[in-house]
Amino acid sequence: MVEMYLIRKDVVKRVVKFEGVLRADSPILVGTGERGPIKEVMKDLEGRPMIPGSSWKGVFRSSGERIARRKGLKVCSGLTNDNCLKNGGLDKVFLNSLRSDMDQAKRIAWNNTCINCKVFGTISILGQVRFLDSISQDFKLNTRAMTAISRKDGSVVGGALVTLEYADVGSRFPFTLFTYNLPNYALGYMILIMEEIHNHLVQVGGNKSRGFGFLSFEKLSMEVLSGDQSLPKLDEDDMEVKGSLDLRNLSGKEFFERAKPLMEAFRNVKISYPS
Ligand SMILES: [Zn+2]
Structure with a gap:
């Protein structure tokens, strides 16, 4: 029987923090969801653009879904009508x-x-990850007038113009992710998702079809805040990682290079669930 640390909240075996800085490589528009002639960037009370933790969670889950399926894992989308327990x-x-x-x-x-x-949570089960809101301290806001395009058939809606506000190229967003009781392979899974963001395979926010939403990690760190620093196997399913993994204060490129043993752990793991 596998130790069920990956779903346990009452026992803390391991806390791992990822922290970094993302640079906007294209305009970024994480909106407020309000409809109207102006689409505004979500901001904090001081007017600084933000990518809320809930957006990160959605981006990670949907990107993870594709990565997990590529590996042949069965995963649900986590929606109200498509989650494992309900299915x-x-x-x-x-x-x-x-x-x-x-x-x-x-x-x-x-x-x-x-x-x-297990990682992101489902109905009545809390996830094992927590994303902080990314509030930019170093940004430039801009606006662009665009023709509104119908979501249904792509036709121009009566020549209507919408004004889009966005955080411009070069804006920087902090990134912080806390993970609880993630085995090595699941840490590797998080890193593979971050690498997809870094490599522009995933977009964040709105207006993706207009080329918005690309970011890359200027800096990235991984730190074991609690638990064995040498990252031994966390449970029966888990994989050993060889060598010491010092993943602090690196550029994105160096980080993904050095984190390969964890990504390999995900690629090679055979997990025993769902049974
Ligand atoms: Zn599921």
Whole structure:
């Protein structure tokens, strides 16, 4: 039986923090979601543009979905109507066992959810990652008038103009991700997702079809805040990583080069769930 640290909140075996700086390589528009003639960038109370932690979580989950499927893993999208517990017809049984039999609830969750449900959370289960809001201290805001294009068929909507506000190329966003009880392979999984962002395979925010949303890591660090620094196998499924992994204060390029053993752990792992 695999130790279920990856879903446990009551035992802290390992806390790993990723911290870095992202540079906008294209305009970035993470909007407020309000409709109207002006699409504004989400800002904090002092007017600084931000990428909220919830956006990061969505970007990581959807990018992770593609990476996990490429490896042949079964993953859900995490939506209300497509999540592992519901797809397995177990959502009600799980909720009942949460109230009556915690051990059974853990077994149900462990055996019947995918890596994304475990890492990012699902209905009634908290995830094992926490993304902080990325509030820029070094930015330039700009606007651009554009013709509104119908989402349905791509036609121009009556020649209407919308004004888009965006954080311009060169703006910098801090990035902080805390992870709890992630085995080596799951740390590798997070790094593979970050590498996809860095390599412009993933866009963040709106107006992707107009080439918005590309960022790269100017700096990136990984630090074990709690637990064994040498990153031993965390559970039965997990993989050993060879050599010492000093991943502090690196450029993005160096970081992804040196973090290869963790990415390999994800590529080579055979995980025992969902059973
Ligand atoms: Zn799932």
